[in-house]
Amino acid sequence: MVLWRRLVIFCLSLLPLAFIFYQALSQQLGADPAKVIVLFTGTWTIYFLFITLSVSPLRRLRSFSWLMVHRRMLGLFALFYAILHLLSYLVFILGLDFSRLVSETIKRPYITAGMPAVLILVALGVTSTQKMMRRLGRNWVKLHRLVYLALLLGWVHVLLQVRSSYFDAVIYGAITACLLGIRFYWARKKKRGIEARTTA
Numbered sequence: 404m405v406l407w408r409r410l411v412i413f414c415l416s417l418l419p420l421a422f423i424f425y426q427a428l429s430q431q432l433g434a435d436p437a438k439v440i441v442l443f444t445g446t447w448t449i450y451f452l453f454i455t456l457s458v459s460p461l462r463r464l465r466s467f468s469w470l471m472v473h474r475r476m477l478g479l480f481a482l483f484y485a486i487l488h489l490l491s492y493l494v495f496i497l498g499l500d501f502s503r504l505v506s507e508t509i510k511r512p513y514i515t516a517g518m519p520a521v522l523i524l525v526a527l528g529v530t531s532t533q534k535m536m537r538r539l540g541r542n543w544v545k546l547h548r549l550v551y552l553a554l555l556l557g558w559v560h561v562l563l564q565v566r567s568s569y570f571d572a573v574i575y576g577a578i579t580a581c582l583l584g585i586r587f588y589w590a591r592k593k594k595r596g597i598e599a600r601t602t603a
């Protein structure tokens with residue numbers, strides 16, 4: 404059952420890539436296809452971060468506890484689309500001019516916010532194996548909490564690009580606040596429980 408679920412989730416996670424690939428081949432990306440591809444891959448990076456960070460809250464509902472087995476793969480797809488987002492920007496916008504990437508990162512605040520988020524996801528992807536979990540021990544958990552920072556930076560990346568409508572940025576911000584707020588509540592509750600047991 405787990406194998407079939409893994410296969411289904413894997414195929415579903417590739418659908419956005421298949422869709423944008425089809426749109427590009429059929430020339431349905433409009434007057435500025437490069438911008439569409441960059442925005443599309445960036446949007447799906449955020450979506451997969453939302454999906455990945457929704458797994459733990461959903462686990463508390465028994466009917467969704469099976470999702471925990473697939474959380475790592477969902478997180479790796481967030482990394483996958485983040486890499487596609489960065490590569491699309493490098494290839495289609497900058498023409499593989501890496502010197503411009505450095506200057507653009509410094510000059511444009513939204514890239515300044517987005518670049519660390521990608522680097523965090525790369526670090527989490529590299530250390531997501533069972534071998535790295537054993538090697539890092541307790542530090543693994545601390546390192547992988549940086550995914551919260553990656554999500555927050557991703558939202559800032561979106562917010563700083565707004566030119567007219569703030570609708571998407573507000574929705575993303577609300578989801579981000581909800582996902583991070585839940586974890587803050589859990590942490591506070593756990594701390595109070597430890598303090599109560601210590602006092603008793």
